[in-house]
Amino acid sequence: MVAQKTVCIIGAGISGLVAAKVFKQHGHKITVVERAADIGGVWEPSRSYPDVQTQSPKDLYRYTSKAMPASYPEWPKGPQVHQYLTEFARDHDLGPYLRLNSKVVAMRRQPADRPGWTLDIQTGDGPATSEEFDFVAVCTGQFSDKNVVDHPGAQDFTAAGGAIMHSSDYTDPATLKGKRVIVLGGSKSATDIAVNAVKVGAASVTNVMREPLWRIPYFLGGLINFKRIVYARAQEEMFGGWGQTRRARFGHAIAKPFVWANWRALESLLKTQLKLKKCGMVPSTPIETVINCALPIATPDYHPMAADGRIHIVLGTIARYDGRTVVLSTGERLDTDIVVQATGWKLGVPFLPEDYRAKLVEPDGQYRLYRLVANPDLPDMGFVGFNSSFATVLCAEMAANWLVRYADSQLARQPTAAEMRDNIEMMLRWKRDERPAASVYGGLCVAPFHFKHLDELLEDIGATTRKRSPLVEKFSPPDADAFGRYLASAPDYRASGE
Numbered sequence: 001m002v003a004q005k006t007v008c009i010i011g012a013g014i015s016g017l018v019a020a021k022v023f024k025q026h027g028h029k030i031t032v033v034e035r036a037a038d039i040g041g042v043w044e045p046s047r048s049y050p051d052v053q054t055q056s057p058k059d060l061y062r063y064t065s066k067a068m069p070a071s072y073p074e075w076p077k078g079p080q081v082h083q084y085l086t087e088f089a090r091d092h093d094l095g096p097y098l099r100l101n102s103k104v105v106a107m108r109r110q111p112a113d114r115p116g117w118t119l120d121i122q123t124g125d126g127p128a129t130s131e132e133f134d135f136v137a138v139c140t141g142q143f144s145d146k147n148v149v150d151h152p153g154a155q156d157f158t159a160a161g162g163a164i165m166h167s168s169d170y171t172d173p174a175t176l177k178g179k180r181v182i183v184l185g186g187s188k189s190a191t192d193i194a195v196n197a198v199k200v201g202a203a204s205v206t207n208v209m210r211e212p213l214w215r216i217p218y219f220l221g222g223l224i225n226f227k228r229i230v231y232a233r234a235q236e237e238m239f240g241g242w243g244q245t246r247r248a249r250f251g252h253a254i255a256k257p258f259v260w261a262n263w264r265a266l267e268s269l270l271k272t273q274l275k276l277k278k279c280g281m282v283p284s285t286p287i288e289t290v291i292n293c294a295l296p297i298a299t300p301d302y303h304p305m306a307a308d309g310r311i312h313i314v315l316g317t318i319a320r321y322d323g324r325t326v327v328l329s330t331g332e333r334l335d336t337d338i339v340v341q342a343t344g345w346k347l348g349v350p351f352l353p354e355d356y357r358a359k360l361v362e363p364d365g366q367y368r369l370y371r372l373v374a375n376p377d378l379p380d381m382g383f384v385g386f387n388s389s390f391a392t393v394l395c396a397e398m399a400a401n402w403l404v405r406y407a408d409s410q411l412a413r414q415p416t417a418a419e420m421r422d423n424i425e426m427m428l429r430w431k432r433d434e435r436p437a438a439s440v441y442g443g444l445c446v447a448p449f450h451f452k453h454l455d456e457l458l459e460d461i462g463a464t465t466r467k468r469s470p471l472v473e474k475f476s477p478p479d480a481d482a483f484g485r486y487l488a489s490a491p492d493y494r495a496s497g498e
């Protein structure tokens with residue numbers, strides 16, 4: 001018999017919501033602590049920039065139990081994703097378990113004779129109160145703490161009437177109208193905001209980035225939805241994944257010239273389609289070495305605007321501010337009203353005690369997480385959504401289903417602490433030595449190995465159905481409905497109270 005646990009779920013984004021659903025369904029007493037005033041995480045309206053939309057197509061950005069509405073476009077807008085998540089929370093009656101405006105500020109391990117953790121939770125501006133939980137699911141994502149860059153002279157710039165804001169604080173399009181704008185960064189949010197700035201009538205728009213990146217258009221060659229190519233098992237198999245057998249390595253060696261030609265063909269297509277030469281934005285790295293969670297989708301209109309000068313591209317960074325002038329590392333000086341820093345987020349679990357953080361994160365920033373979900377040296381806790389990908393919702397749902405069974409010792413392949421440590425070491429070696437691209441975001445990215453990762457989770461869970469027909473399986477993207485069937489084929493159980 002599995003005993004009921006009190007479970008604290010930290011964060012109410014995509015991962016926290018599905019963790020709440022899964023732990024509740026398995027009979028546990030859940031509390032969801034969310035520091036924002038609303039659910040949704042990165043899709044919460046007060047931190048979404050105008051025109052934000054998904055990079056993943058809608059059938060690859062959904063839970064297994066709930067399709068996005070047919071009326072939604074292929075790539076839903078931010079408010080639509082937020083509405084979808086609100087309905088998901090309602091469907092599963094998560095409202096009574098949600099504690100909004102509440103932040104976990106610290107946590108401590110219970111004394112040695114008791115399992116679980118004590119969490120210090122601060123609601124609003126009040127003092128933090130302590131609560132005990134048997135288990136903690138950390139669902140705080142990789143985009144929770146803003147990475148704000150401080151350049152020399154920034155204070156003089158703002159004192160002279162200039163403004164500097166993080167991309168997540170740009171929520172009102174009127175802010176940029178008629179203004180001379182610099183967008184710092186090369187990520188998808190940077191290019192989205194640069195295009196949006198042009199559209200809302202900024203006086204000038206400059207996008208400053210260190211180097212051009214490969215970007216995948218929503219439609220390759222203007223015709224084929226990128227999901228048909230980028231997510232397929234056949235494409236995934238072109239990369240050397242972890243733990244390859246000798247036979248698989250031999251197969252890769254034989255196929256190398258064909259695989260190489262495939263990537264060069266893709267690069268040529270992208271150069272032509274996005275007019276990268278005309279934009280002065282041809283990346284110098286081979287595309288296959290940068291396919292990971294940091295590979296952005298091309299914002300529609302960005303390259304045409306870069307090619308005709310509506311967006312002025314500068315390859316470099318901000319060196320300093322000189323009054324209202326921004327001095328770039330190229331020496332260029334730009335009189336500027338607003339700098340939008342699309343400089344991303346800081347990865348971390350700041351509320352975890354220092355000694356446990358040291359067990360979780362290597363000195364080089366790589367996370368020690370078995371299956372990207374749990375660490376044997378951090379008992380009674382796990383992580384949902386730390387296995388980010390191009391299909392994060394599905395990965396988070398699978399991680400939640402894995403984690404509840406791990407917590408209850410109900411995995412069909414329940415690993416020992418030694419097995420977990422060995423596997424973590426093997427994965428670290430693979431990331432460091434064989435595929436450095438897999439080290440981005442602290443090694444917390446499974447793309448492009450979606451199937452390989454999900455296969456492992458399903459096998460651990462004990463799903464007896466794990467594949468569709470061979471041809472469909474090989475050449476089509478992950479299918480959320482099929483994953484729902486796989487989960488249903490796993491042994492089920494329900495924890496019971498005293």
Ligand SMILES: Cc1cc2nc3c(=O)[nH]c(=O)nc-3n(C[C@H](O)[C@H](O)[C@H](O)COP(=O)(O)OP(=O)(O)OC[C@H]3O[C@@H](n4cnc5c(N)ncnc54)[C@H](O)[C@@H]3O)c2cc1C
Pocket residue numbers: 010011012013014015016033034035036039040041042043052053054055056061102103104105139140141142143144189351384385386389390391392393396
């Ligand atoms: C603009 C944008 C577009 C994206 N598009 C895609 C896409 O198309 N496809 C894709 O796969 N991924 C996409 N992503 C990645 C995205 O992060 C994931 O898809 C997903 O939303 C992550 O959900 P999450 O719940 O894990 O984390 P988050 O959404 O970041 O949620 C974490 C939550 O934890 C809360 N929290 C943090 N710390 C604490 C604390 N101490 N106490 C209490 N609460 C706390 C935060 O307030 C937040 O609500 C996008 C990201 C961004 C920023």
